[in-house]
Amino acid sequence: MSAETIETKRFTYSEKKDTRSGFGAGLLEAGKRNPNVVALCADLIGSLKMNDFIKAFPERFVQIGIAEANMMGIAAGMTIGGKIPFTGTFANFSTGRVYDQIRQSIAYSGKNVKICASHAGLTLGEDGATHQILEDIGMMKMLPGMTVINPCDYNQTKAATLAIADFVGPVYLRFGRPVVPVFTDADQRFEIGKAWKVKDGRDVSIFATGHLVWEAIQALDELERLGIDAEIINIHTIKPLDEHAVLTSVEKTRCVVSAEEHNRIGGLGDSIAQLLIKHRPVPMEYVAVDDSFGESGKPDQLMKKYKLDAANIVLQVQKVLKRK
Amino acid sequence: MVDINELKMIATQVRRDIVRMVHKCQSGHPGGSLGCTDFLVALYFHHLKHDPGFNIDGPGEDLFFLSNGHISPVWYSVLARSGYFDVKELGTFRTLNSRLQGHPATHEKLPGIRIASGSLGQGLSVAIGAALSKKLNGDKHTIFSLHGDGELQEGQIWEAAMFAAHNKVDNLISTIDVNGQQIDGPTDRVLSLGNLRAKWEAFGWDVLAMHGNEMEDVLRVLEEAKQRLGKGKPVMILMKTNMGHGVDFMMGSHHWHGIAPNDEQLQNALLQLHSTLKDF
Numbered sequence: 019m020s021a022e023t024i025e026t027k028r029f030t031y032s033e034k035k036d037t038r039s040g041f042g043a044g045l046l047e048a049g050k051r052n053p054n055v056v057a058l059c060a061d062l063i064g065s066l067k068m069n070d071f072i073k074a075f076p077e078r079f080v081q082i083g084i085a086e087a088n089m090m091g092i093a094a095g096m097t098i099g100g101k102i103p104f105t106g107t108f109a110n111f112s113t114g115r116v117y118d119q120i121r122q123s124i125a126y127s128g129k130n131v132k133i134c135a136s137h138a139g140l141t142l143g144e145d146g147a148t149h150q151i152l153e154d155i156g157m158m159k160m161l162p163g164m165t166v167i168n169p170c171d172y173n174q175t176k177a178a179t180l181a182i183a184d185f186v187g188p189v190y191l192r193f194g195r196p197v198v199p200v201f202t203d204a205d206q207r208f209e210i211g212k213a214w215k216v217k218d219g220r221d222v223s224i225f226a227t228g229h230l231v232w233e234a235i236q237a238l239d240e241l242e243r244l245g246i247d248a249e250i251i252n253i254h255t256i257k258p259l260d261e262h263a264v265l266t267s268v269e270k271t272r273c274v275v276s277a278e279e280h281n282r283i284g285g286l287g288d289s290i291a292q293l294l295i296k297h298r299p300v301p302m303e304y305v306a307v308d309d310s311f312g313e314s315g316k317p318d319q320l321m322k323k324y325k326l327d328a329a330n331i332v333l334q335v336q337k338v339l340k341r342k
Numbered sequence: 343m344v345d346i347n348e349l350k351m352i353a354t355q356v357r358r359d360i361v362r363m364v365h366k367c368q369s370g371h372p373g374g375s376l377g378c379t380d381f382l383v384a385l386y387f388h389h390l391k392h393d394p395g396f397n398i399d400g401p402g403e404d405l406f407f408l409s410n411g412h413i414s415p416v417w418y419s420v421l422a423r424s425g426y427f428d429v430k431e432l433g434t435f436r437t438l439n440s441r442l443q444g445h446p447a448t449h450e451k452l453p454g455i456r457i458a459s460g461s462l463g464q465g466l467s468v469a470i471g472a473a474l475s476k477k478l479n480g481d482k483h484t485i486f487s488l489h490g491d492g493e494l495q496e497g498q499i500w501e502a503a504m505f506a507a508h509n510k511v512d513n514l515i516s517t518i519d520v521n522g523q524q525i526d527g528p529t530d531r532v533l534s535l536g537n538l539r540a541k542w543e544a545f546g547w548d549v550l551a552m553h554g555n556e557m558e559d560v561l562r563v564l565e566e567a568k569q570r571l572g573k574g575k576p577v578m579i580l581m582k583t584n585m586g587h588g589v590d591f592m593m594g595s596h597h598w599h600g601i602a603p604n605d606e607q608l609q610n611a612l613l614q615l616h617s618t619l620k621d622f
Contacts, residue, residue, distance in 0.1 A: 056478070080474065080509075085501035088467045092505070095407075095471020098456050099399050099479050103471075118461050119498070123468055127448045127458045 029216070029235050031201045037193035037229075038136040040172035042067025044179025045104055045134075049075050052102065055183055058093055059106040060086045065195075066106035066136050086111045087119050093131045094123035102183060103131050109138035109192055110151040113158060124188050125161040132182050133158075134191045138168075139279035140307070140324055141196045141229060141317040150312035156284020158190040159257040165210060166257040168192040168278075168286075170231035172200045174254060177208035185210055192228065194279075196317040199232050211255045213263035219249030222335050223267040223274045227253045227286045230277035230305065233321075236328035237335070246335060259289050265297055273338045274302040279326055282306035301341035303334040344388050350557055351618040352423060353383040357588045358615045359419035359432055359622060365608040367436040370444070373598035374490060375416035377521050377554065377583035382420045384560040385486060389568070394425035396453035404483045405456065405472055409465020410490035410519065411445040412600070418442050421454035423619065432622040463496025465489060466516060470506050473514045484571060487516045492524030495533050500545070506576040507546025515567045515577045519554065521585040523596035538580055548575040554583035589614055 049055045049071050057071050058080045072079045080096075082089040086107055093103035105112065112135035113120070124131045135154065142150045159166045165187060169175040175193050182189045202214075213225075216235065226234040231252045241248050249267055253260065268274060274294065276287035287304040294300060307324050321327050356379050364370040386392070391404045408417050415435065422429040427441075434440035441450040445460025456472075459465050469487035476483060493499065506514060518538070526532050535541075542549045548570050552563035560581075567577045585599070586592030589611040592603075603611060 078478070082505065083501075083508075085498075085505065087464075087498040088470075088501035088505055091464050091467020091498065091502065092471035092474065094457060095468035095473075096475045098405070098468075098472045099401070099475030099481070101475050101478065119464055119467075122458050122461045123464050129457070 029201045031199035033200050034197040035172035035200050036195060036197050037169060037172055037175040038065070038195060039067050040169070040175030041134055041136070041179050041191070041193050042070060044176040046070045046074060047176070048180050048183035049078065052183055054100055054102045055104065056080065056096060056101045057104045057106065058082055058089050060084055060089050060111065062107050065108070066134070068106055086116045090116045090119035091123050094127060094129045097129045097131060104134050105131065106134050106136070108149060109135035109154045110149050113154040113190070114151060117157060121161060125164050128163060129188060130186055132189045132191060136193055137195045138192045139194060139228070140312045140320040140326065141194050141279065143195065143317045143320065144314050146314040147311040152281040152307050152312065153284060154192065155256055155278070155280050155286065159289065163188060164257065165189045165255070166192070167210065167255050168228040169254045170228055170252055171198060171202050173202045173204050173206060174208065177206050178254065181208040181210055194229060198229055201232065201235070211258045211260055213260035214252040214254065215263070216250040216252050217248070219247045219271065221247045221271060222249065222339060223271045224248055224250045224277060224331065224335070225253050225264065225274065225286065225290055226250060226277040227256060228279050230279060230326060233326065233328045234277055234331055237331040240328070240332045241335060244336070246339065248335060253286055256286050256289060259293060261293055264290055264293055268294065268298050268300055272300050273342045274300060275305060275331060275334045275338055276302065277305040277331055280306055281309055283309055301338050303338040305330050305334050344561060346557055346561070349383055349387055352387055353379050353557065354588070354615050355617065355619040356383060356416060356419045356423060358612060358617060360415040361589065361603060361608060361611045361615070362621065363415050363419070363432055363435040364602045366433060368602045369436055370415055370602060371412040371600045372415065372602070373523070373585040373592060373596070374410065374413040374519060374521065376589060376592060377585045377587050378413055378488065378519050379416050379588065380557050380560050381488070381517065381554050381581060382416055384557060384564060386420045386424045388561060389564045390486065391483060394453070396426060398456055400456070401479065401481060402483065405485050407457065407459070407465050407469045407472065407485070407487040408446060409459055409487055410462065410493050411459030414442070414444065414446050417446060422622070426454040427452065429622040462490070462493040463498040466499055466502035469514060469516065470502055470511050473511050476513055484568065485514045487514070489516065489518050491518055491520045491522065491529055491535055494518065494535055503542070503545040503547065510574045511576045512572050512574050515571070515579065517579040517581050519583055520580050521583045523585045523599060525596065525599050527596055542578045546575065547578040548573070549578045549580060552579050552581045554581035555587045
């Protein structure tokens with residue numbers, strides 16, 4: 019048995035949970051640690067798992083109603099006086115719907131607002147394309163001064179929520195609806211902007227974010243069968259990108275596959291490609307939605323149809339290796 | 343005790359500042375600025391409890407938010423004349439590397455500005471957020487905000503209006519500059535605002551009316567508004583103004599919403615606005 023296989027075994031899991039519940043748990047904990055943490059929600063308390071925070075700190079919760087633009091403005095205003103507002107709604111309504119409010123009142127004004135966005139990407143499922151935003155990472159990373167984070171499981175989302183409460187500045191925190199394996203440490207320390215090397219490898223660098231990190235781990239068995247020694251790096255912080263981690267890995271592997279639940283235009287892959295073009299041009303392939311909207315379906319059906327799964331990661335690795 | 347003549351004198355100088363700033367950079371918005379001058383002078387030189395030493399969080403102070411950010415010339419002048427920064431800096435308005443951006447911003451750290459504005463409709467939400475923050479902090483001071491009437495065409499204003507009444511945000515005094523003009527013409531022709539008093543009352547606000555270009559009335563109504571705080575309702579002042587007030591050829595038309603006077607027009611305007619404090 020190779021060393022890599024033993025490494026892989028570390029990522030067995032005993033339970034599945036949704037990343038949004040990691041946010042809910044992190045929010046409650048952040049509220050206990052800092053009395054300035056306040057939460058705002060636009061009529062989606064249950065979906066955002068804010069119930070425990072509200073129960074513990076009713077006076078620090080603001081129900082906005084279905085008025086996301088107003089929520090972003092109120093959040094920006096609450097920072098004046100030292101509050102740390104966490105806004106909660108679906109990713110679609112946290113970004114595209116309120117882009118100008120975020121741009122002027124939060125990003126340009128440098129306000130300490132945490133935009134917490136659930137139900138991101140295709141895995142929102144049956145509600146369909148109106149709610150499945152695949153452009154949010156791109157929109158948010160284009161805003162000067164905005165930090166963009168997309169954690170991979172329950173534990174990492176909880177840790178990220180605590181980390182952004184301590185960080186001063188606007189943050190976009192993206193998470194999702196489906197239950198997925200919990201495979202990272204429960205007591206991890208989340209460092210914003212510091213990538214996590216999931217597995218060492220020599221042949222190819224797989225840079226994955228969000229739900230695609232587990233898919234990359236799933237791809238390992240097949241890659242090993244094919245004799246490919248892949249390195250997997252979890253880019254939970256898309257902005258600021260951990261350039262050192264990316265370039266160090268690429269220096270060794272000389273080819274890249276990026277993996278994300280997002281449009282291939284404007285997401286993690288483009289951030290990596292931009293870095294590589296400047297410092298270390300190497301062959302690269304994307305695992306991402308190919309510039310289309312989503313549709314209704316079960317999360318796993320959608321991930322398969324739109325090729326956001328382990329099978330396509332293997333395929334793209336084979337493809338990029340031929341270009342090496 | 344308030345000296346009305348002194349306030350009027352300051353207002354005249356602020357109007358001089360406005361036309362000189364806009365003339366110097368040949369851009370900016372003189373019309374609404376001139377219309378709102380008396381209000382802002384009354385606020386900053388009498389009603390507002392504020393510290394020009396400037397702390398962006400403003401604990402223990404009343405805070406003012408300008409939602410219709412394009413009337414930045416009047417705000418910058420009033421801030422400078424209140425001591426937030428040197429009046430000389432007014433001469434840098436809208437020029438490269440200035441802290442006095444075309445629309446107010448925090449990015450260049452100009453003292454007195456707590457949030458960017460200019461993209462319309464956002465300032466009422468921001469003011470409500472600051473009011474909630476004050477309540478959570480046990481700070482009994484008041485939040486003031488100013489909005490254009492054309493701005494009421496933005497939907498976010500009505501989201502905020504509904505929220506403030508439902509949540510009894512009663513440490514907030516908002517004012518609307520009802521000059522009846524917007525870029526493309528009179529509001530009645532572009533998109534009628536209807537009965538504003540009825541609308542705001544229906545949304546659950548305590549509504550007052552004011553003549554925004556009569557200093558005595560501005561002082562009186564602002565005092566009345568303060569008496570209505572803490573009674574479970576946000577307070578709205580519908581402030582009737584003349585766009586371009588104080589410069590005869592700029593008055594009462596949308597024409598001077600966003601254009602600068604030429605040299606001759608500047609001289610004509612300054613003849614109507616005698617220098618009362620030193621020009622910048």
